[in-house]
Amino acid sequence: MTEPQMVMYEEEYRQIQAIVSRLVKEANARVVFVIDKNGQEIAKAGEVDQLDTTSLASLTAGNIAATGGIAKLLREKEFTTQFHEGERANIHIQLVGNRVILVVIFDNKTSLGLVRLRVKKASEELNAVFEELLRKVADPNRESPFAEITDEDIDNLFKD
């Protein structure tokens, strides 16, 4: 396959979580989450208890994919930012390093300007973390929980 496996390690996860937690506070947002372009959730912060973040992640990734498709047709490289305004909630979607998606959900307790400003800073920080993560993943000596598993382990998973 052309794309490498996406791997998240404890150290990078902590760094990403710290960035996301800070962004919630600094942007005065309701929810912030980071997902990869395939719709897999990486980190989240804020009022996430009442939210189906798995569904949101998949739909946001679909949205980014569709927008990327439109960009390609228009011979644009990518539309990196999307903003949807609702009556009570607004959502700001930012593509970071063409790799992951930073989503901020906010209400009228804050402003789009502040959200944009904080997102810009957080994006740069996230980008640096993901650069480092990619370097680690590309290391041929990296550990993998899957290298050691047996056929029996896999068969056991599918026993009725």
Place this chain on the structure above:
Amino acid sequence: MSFINFSSREITCKIVYYGPGLCGKTTNLQYIYNKTDPQLRGKMISLATETERTLFFDFLPIAFGEIRGFKIRFQLYTVPGQIFYDASRKLILKGVDGIVFVADSQIARLEANEESMENLKSNLAEQGYSLEKVPYVIQYNKRDMPNIAPVEELRALLNPKGVPDFEAVASQGIGVFETLKSIAKLVLVEVRRQAG
């Protein structure tokens, strides 16, 4: 592209159900959703038209237990089968770990099956994938319909490589979980191969 998360101890893989319009891709997912323990599945999302044809995709996240302390999760997607939604199909194939090709067994749909299989190959090729590398299985669906082709004929048309294939009546659940388990297993074997 599978996602191995050491932090949450989860491995997530993406499986795409592909096939011609009205072959039963969404029906497969609906049956899996209805028969899976609610604690092991998330919400099923269907982005469909007013006439319930898939417009963009269906999505169903399910959990499959644990291997060596890692939760195994699969994200099941369908593509829209209708020919003119090709741009959307390409997007959904991105990052795919395994494919279920759902064929419509009716004689009248033989050509549509072949077209869809060719479409799958060319869409994979555009992204640098191929059926030589991506694990896939085939499901011959709608075996309960009156004018169906014999399995041997479908196999000759669609399965020259002899990958695992299954007869199914997805609306009644026949063959649905057999198909899913088969592709899930192939995907995990491939994830292990890449890790080793």
